[in-house]
Amino acid sequence: MTIRRFVFNMLEVNTYVLADEESREAVVIDAACMSQSECLALDKYITDNRLQPKHLLNTHLHFDHIFGNRHIYEHYGLKTEASAYDEDWLVEAPKRTRMFGLSFPGHPVAIGRYLNEGDTVTFGQCTLQCLAVPGHSRGSLVFHSIGEKCIFSGDALFKRSIGRTDLPGGDHQTLLQSIREKLLVLPDETIVYPGHGDCTTIGEEKRSNWFLTC
Numbered sequence: 001m002t003i004r005r006f007v008f009n010m011l012e013v014n015t016y017v018l019a020d021e022e023s024r025e026a027v028v029i030d031a032a033c034m035s036q037s038e039c040l041a042l043d044k045y046i047t048d049n050r051l052q053p054k055h056l057l058n059t060h061l062h063f064d065h066i067f068g069n070r071h072i073y074e075h076y077g078l079k080t081e082a083s084a085y086d087e088d089w090l091v092e093a094p095k096r097t098r099m100f101g102l103s104f105p106g107h108p109v110a111i112g113r114y115l116n117e118g119d120t121v122t123f124g125q126c127t128l129q130c131l132a133v134p135g136h137s138r139g140s141l142v143f144h145s146i147g148e149k150c151i152f153s154g155d156a157l158f159k160r161s162i163g164r165t166d167l168p169g170g171d172h173q174t175l176l177q178s179i180r181e182k183l184l185v186l187p188d189e190t191i192v193y194p195g196h197g198d199c200t201t202i203g204e205e206k207r208s209n210w211f212l213t214c
Helices: 036-048 069-076 084-091 093-099 172-183 202-208
Strands: 002-008 013-019 025-029 052-057 080-082 120-123 126-132 141-145 150-154 191-194
Touching: 002 036, 013 036, 013 191, 025 120, 025 126, 036 069, 052 069, 052 120, 080 084, 084 093, 126 172
Parallel strands: 025 052, 052 080, 150 191
Antiparallel strands: 002 013, 013 025, 120 126, 126 141, 141 150
């Protein structure tokens, strides 16, 4: 599986494109592309590598992670696959975006498939398993590739930090419990690809993440 990271919009959200090397089937995680140039950059990578997008996944539905969902729907016919517990964030994305002094591009596209704990997403010979990790939002998900020994953690777990919990649906203790019960039990060598910032590993976070060691 190949993994390509893009950093999109003024909030510097990580968008990931995962591809099965043989079939060229691909998954987009957290399409955060907002401007025309960002959307074109994503399209160019997909075209240049002859990828066939099969799934659009969202770790959660905060507005900064869904700016590009309509573009993906209009160009590739894919609706997001995400948790129903975050659906209110999707519906209210334009209003909540304005609260931060920004504008939401177009109208939100409805969820195409509801994902829950234990669900799987397949593309080519690759499989992602869904882990429910509420706390940053009620519907936060982590996508786990057992074969590649990596996770896509959204805004639940960052390098030496964790997600904010002061937005509607957030809860600090719930997030800590989710991380400890769902993520820290994974092998130490598991690579963590977060929603913002650089990648890390589970082992590194066990050793150096103040939120998890205090």
